[in-house]
Amino acid sequence: MSTIESTKRTKPDVPPITLDPAAVRLALEDCDGHSILSADGLMAPGLPEAVVRPLIQAHVSGRSDLRSTVFVAGRPVDALWGVYDLDLLRALCEHYGLSTGSPYIGRGSTARLLANCVCAHLDTLAA
Numbered sequence: 001m002s003t004i005e006s007t008k009r010t011k012p013d014v015p016p017i018t019l020d021p022a023a024v025r026l027a028l029e030d031c032d033g034h035s036i037l038s039a040d041g042l043m044a045p046g047l048p049e050a051v052v053r054p055l056i057q058a059h060v061s062g063r064s065d066l067r068s069t070v071f072v073a074g075r076p077v078d079a080l081w082g083v084y085d086l087d088l089l090r091a092l093c094e095h096y097g098l099s100t101g102s103p104y105i106g107r108g109s110t111a112r113l114l115a116n117c118v119c120a121h122l123d124t125l126a127a
Helices: 021-028 039-043 049-055 085-095 107-126
Strands: 056-060 070-072 075-077 079-084
Touching (some): 021 085, 021 107, 039 049, 049 085, 079 085, 085 107
Antiparallel strands (some): 056 079, 070 075
């Protein structure tokens, strides 16, 4: 497997984080704009902890309607720790220096746009 290094640095003393394109593409498969992903599930195939850990947060169920309720295996839960997939998509776009802006209002459309941008970028790097 080849790896791609980011040339963007947030701090001068921090080396660039290397992302495995296969691990990135695998993570993108689960990003629909509506999901809370398992941090361990993202790191197991190869996304670095340095990318995933800062994105972990508690997602609390609103329970006032279906859109604000968090479900696990089809059942509502009070809260769930994990990575919101749009946060992951935005972090990957920022890592590669891609725009995180979207003309869409919907989370699903925004997720598809960002995922397609990352995939297109990986394709150009692999060519």
